[in-house]
Amino acid sequence: MPTQIAVIGGGAAGIFAAVTTAEHNPSAAVTVFEATGEPLDKVRISGGGRCNVTHHCFDPAILIGNYPRGGRELRGPFSHFQPRDTIEWFARRGVTLKAESDGRMFPTTDSSATIINCLLDSSRTAGVSIKLNARVKHVGLDDSGSFVLSTHDSGQHRFDRVLIATGNSPNGHRFAERLGHTIVPAVPSLFTFKVNDPRLSGLSGVSFDRVEATLYAGETVMRQTGPMLITHWGLSGPAILKLSAWGARALHDTRYKASLEINFLLNRAPDDVSAAISAERTEHGKRKVHAHPLFNLPRRYWEQLTAHADIEKSTTWSTLSKTQATSLISELAAARFEIRGKGVFKEEFVTCGGVSLREIDFRTMQSRIRPGLFFAGEILDIDGVTGGFNFQSAWTTGFLAGRAMATL
Numbered sequence: 001m002p003t004q005i006a007v008i009g010g011g012a013a014g015i016f017a018a019v020t021t022a023e024h025n026p027s028a029a030v031t032v033f034e035a036t037g038e039p040l041d042k043v044r045i046s047g048g049g050r051c052n053v054t055h056h057c058f059d060p061a062i063l064i065g066n067y068p069r070g071g072r073e074l075r076g077p078f079s080h081f082q083p084r085d086t087i088e089w090f091a092r093r094g095v096t097l098k099a100e101s102d103g104r105m106f107p108t109t110d111s112s113a114t115i116i117n118c119l120l121d122s123s124r125t126a127g128v129s130i131k132l133n134a135r136v137k138h139v140g141l142d143d144s145g146s147f148v149l150s151t152h153d154s155g156q157h158r159f160d161r162v163l164i165a166t167g168n169s170p171n172g173h174r175f176a177e178r179l180g181h182t183i184v185p186a187v188p189s190l191f192t193f194k195v196n197d198p199r200l201s202g203l204s205g206v207s208f209d210r211v212e213a214t215l216y217a218g219e220t221v222m223r224q225t226g227p228m229l230i231t232h233w234g235l236s237g238p239a240i241l242k243l244s245a246w247g248a249r250a251l252h253d254t255r256y257k258a259s260l261e262i263n264f265l266l267n268r269a270p271d272d273v274s275a276a277i278s279a280e281r282t283e284h285g286k287r288k289v290h291a292h293p294l295f296n297l298p299r300r301y302w303e304q305l306t307a308h309a310d311i312e313k314s315t316t317w318s319t320l321s322k323t324q325a326t327s328l329i330s331e332l333a334a335a336r337f338e339i340r341g342k343g344v345f346k347e348e349f350v351t352c353g354g355v356s357l358r359e360i361d362f363r364t365m366q367s368r369i370r371p372g373l374f375f376a377g378e379i380l381d382i383d384g385v386t387g388g389f390n391f392q393s394a395w396t397t398g399f400l401a402g403r404a405m406a407t408l
């Protein structure tokens with residue numbers, strides 16, 4: 001009788017694990033149970049249909065800095081399977097990945113179908129059985145210690161090893177809980193900030209190359225740098241998305257009411273700003289302040305910023321008062337905005353929370369509580385910032401779980 005292995009969930013982590021198990025142990029019988037009729041559905045819609053498979057970062061010590069939760073635990077796993085291995089894995093199967101200037105990696109076809117076809121072809125070749133429309137309703141144990149899975153239509157199935165890879169679905173959390181695991185409550189991560197402020201009004205689409213954004217949410221204070229974008233509803237862009245991910249719990253606890261401070265003058269001291277203003281006074285005293293942005297700030301934003309600093313349209317650099325100059329400096333170095341809620345980021349919906357990482361052996365992704373039970377992917381309390389890090393965590397944890405299920 002071959003070793004019977006079940007994978008619950010036909011997403012990125014589940015399919016990757018199933019292929020790995022079947023390739024490492026061709027005599028094992030590997031069955032994937034997928035609730036829907038479409039395996040890898042999130043891969044299909046990911047990265048705007050292009051699938052941002054991984055990130056061009058090959059140093060595990062740097063890579064883990066992109067995981068607000070789970071970075072420390074992923075340090076070891078990344079020394080076994082990291083983005084370089086992902087690239088090689090797909091290349092061996094005929095799929096080439098390319099890196100964009102910001103490090104995100106996509107298939108050269110720019111189509112998520114390439115990744116889906118590769119994973120499904122690999123499953124077929126390795127002899128993995130994928131059962132579609134097979135929602136698992138219950139996972140229990142029989143007297144001999146085997147796992148018993150119930151599906152709504154085809155009754156009960158016995159397995160020696162089970163991997164739960166159900167993503168952020170609450171029923172996966174329930175299975176884990178019934179088998180003795182602790183679930184860290186789920187809260188959203190990776191979202192934009194709703195900000196209703198006259199400085200942003202009508203400026204949707206205006207972007208800033210690099211700002212320093214500081215979030216004040218309850219007792220939590222955190223800072224990120226990067227590009228920022230004004231949207232219809234408020235603020236987005238890498239600096240904001242990183243804050244939303246790192247501050248996910250604090251923002252949830254404050255019901256998404258928090259303050260944000262933006263420094264548009266990265267690497268410049270307030271003295272530099274005073275010096276720039278003095279230079280304008282001497283060299284362009286007759287110029288209207290509101291019409292001449294400093295430090296390459298977008299002109300439309302500058303106009304609203306100067307109005308917010310109580311600088312009338314008629315004010316010239318030479319008539320700018322000391323008080324106005326002070327407010328201008330503070331608008332540039334520490335502009336304060338009130339966050340009033342959270343918005344969506346291109347429908348990319350990532351949650352933090354899930355199976356507590358203390359209960360997992362990260363060498364094998366096996367449960368420390370229930371031998372023979374494994375976890376991979378988003379069901380774990382791991383989440384990455386945008387850029388391909390979430391799929392990389394699914395490939396890495398799927399690979400380690402798959403290899404361990406094949407060999408333990």
Ligand SMILES: Cc1cc2nc3c(=O)[nH]c(=O)nc-3n(C[C@H](O)[C@H](O)[C@H](O)COP(=O)(O)OP(=O)(O)OC[C@H]3O[C@@H](n4cnc5c(N)ncnc54)[C@H](O)[C@@H]3O)c2cc1C
Pocket residue numbers: 008009010011012013014033034035036038039040041042043045046047048051052053054134135136137165166167168169171172346347348349350376377378379387388389390391392394
């Ligand atoms: C719109 C969008 C775009 C994204 N783009 C990117 C991107 O470009 N790059 C990136 O790194 N990350 C991206 N992400 C995040 C990424 O998709 C997830 O981190 C990743 O899919 C997690 O993989 P997973 O296998 O753990 O879970 P999932 O992909 O969610 O798979 C879980 C599977 O389990 C199945 N399932 C659930 N319950 C049961 C059950 N009881 N029985 C049987 N099956 C069950 C589900 O139907 C599903 O197919 C994106 C997410 C979204 C929503």
